Amino acid sequence: MIFFKKYFEVRHISLLVLLFFCGQINRAQDLSGLYEKVNPSVVILLTQEKSLQQVGGFSQMISSEGLGSGFLISETQILTAAHVVDVAERVLVQFNDGKLIEATVTSSFDEPDIALITLTEPQKNARFLTLGDSDKTKVGERVFVVGAPFGLAHSLSSGYISGRIKNDEAQNPFTNSEYLQTDAAINTGNSGGPMFNLKGEVIGIVSHIKTRTGGFQGIGFAATSNIAKELLLNRNIPWSGAEFFPLSKEASKLLNIPQENGLLVQRVVSSSPYGKLGLRGGTVKATINNTELLLGGDVILSINGIRFEMTDETLKKLGDYAATVKPNEPIVLEVLREGKIIALKK
Known part of the structure; x- marks a missing residue:
C-alpha cells in the first residue's frame, strides 16, 4: 500500500509539473500571436530638433536627430511620449512596411509625458490599437x-x-x-x-x-x-511648440522677474504656434540649484491676461482656456525680454 501511495503521489506531482510547463508554453505562444496582431500598428518616430551646443568656444543652435516609438489609434492619429516630439522641428513616422509619412504635433503634456501627433496624410489600410482601461x-x-x-x-x-x-x-x-x-x-x-x-x-x-x-x-x-x-x-489642449521651466518665487527674485512666478522659455519650434508669435528661447547654458537651464530667452508673465502663478487654480484656468480656444482666436503673450515687458500678439 505504501508503494502504491508513493507511486500515485509521484505521478500527481509529475502531472502538476507537466501542466505548469504546458501553461508556460501556451502563454508564450499567446504572446507570439499577440505580437503578430499588434506589431503593424506600432511605428518608429524619426525627429529633428535644435539644441544649444558649444562649437569652437561659441554657443550655437545645432540640429540633432532623435528616435522614438508610437502607435496608431486612427488613420491619422498616433500616440507617443511628449519628450520625443515636444520641441521637434520635424517628425517623420516610419511604418512596418518602411513607408515614411510626415506628422505634426497636435497636443502634448510634459508631466505625464504624453503626446498626440497627426499624420499629414492618412495611412492606407491602417490597423489601429485599442486603449484599454x-x-x-x-x-x-x-x-x-x-x-x-x-x-x-x-x-x-x-x-x-x-x-x-x-x-x-x-x-x-x-x-x-x-x-x-x-x-x-x-x-x-x-x-x-x-x-x-x-x-x-x-x-x-x-x-x-x-x-x-x-x-x-x-x-x-x-x-x-x-x-x-x-x-x-x-x-484637446493644443500644442504650444515651446519648452518651459516654471520659475519659483526664489528663482524669480534671482532673475529679477517683476512677479513671483514666470515661465522661462527654453526652446521654441519655429513653425509652432508660439514660434510664429515670435517667442524666443534661451541662448546661454547655466545651472541653478543643480538644474541645467537655458537663460537669455523670454519669460512669459501672462497668457491672454491670465497672470502666471504656480497654483492649481491658475494652472486649471490656463488649462480650461487652452481647451476652449479656437484656431483663429487672438493670443496675447506678455513676456519679459531683455529687461522690458512686451506683448506678442497673434
Whole structure:
C-alpha cells in the first residue's frame, strides 16, 4: 500500500509539473500571436530638433536627430511620449512596411509625458490599437512592450506590472500624472511605444526609466492609457511648440522677474504656434540649484491676461482656456525680454 501511495503521489506531482510547463508554453505562444496582431500598428518616430551646443568656444543652435516609438489609434492619429516630439522641428513616422509619412504635433503634456501627433496624410489600410482601461490593471499582471530600443525596430520585451504611481491631487491638466511601473526592458528608442496587457490592449505609453548606468536596470515607467484618454482625447489642449521651466518665487527674485512666478522659455519650434508669435528661447547654458537651464530667452508673465502663478487654480484656468480656444482666436503673450515687458500678439 505504501508503494502504491508513493507511486500515485509521484505521478500527481509529475502531472502538476507537466501542466505548469504546458501553461508556460501556451502563454508564450499567446504572446507570439499577440505580437503578430499588434506589431503593424506600432511605428518608429524619426525627429529633428535644435539644441544649444558649444562649437569652437561659441554657443550655437545645432540640429540633432532623435528616435522614438508610437502607435496608431486612427488613420491619422498616433500616440507617443511628449519628450520625443515636444520641441521637434520635424517628425517623420516610419511604418512596418518602411513607408515614411510626415506628422505634426497636435497636443502634448510634459508631466505625464504624453503626446498626440497627426499624420499629414492618412495611412492606407491602417490597423489601429485599442486603449484599454488601465484602472483595471493590477500589480503582478504580465505585460509586454513593442518599440525600437537603440534603433532595433519592432523589438518586444515582456515583464510584469511592478507598481503604480499616481498624482491626481492637482486639479489642473499640467501636473496630473499616472504611471505604471514595470520590469519589462525599456531602453533608448522605446519611449512613446505601447505597453500591452495580454488582451492586446494598450494600457500604457512608455515614458522613462530609473537608472544609475544609463541603461535599463529593471525599473521602467509608462503613462497610463486612462491619463492619455483624459488629457489627449477628451480635453484637446493644443500644442504650444515651446519648452518651459516654471520659475519659483526664489528663482524669480534671482532673475529679477517683476512677479513671483514666470515661465522661462527654453526652446521654441519655429513653425509652432508660439514660434510664429515670435517667442524666443534661451541662448546661454547655466545651472541653478543643480538644474541645467537655458537663460537669455523670454519669460512669459501672462497668457491672454491670465497672470502666471504656480497654483492649481491658475494652472486649471490656463488649462480650461487652452481647451476652449479656437484656431483663429487672438493670443496675447506678455513676456519679459531683455529687461522690458512686451506683448506678442497673434
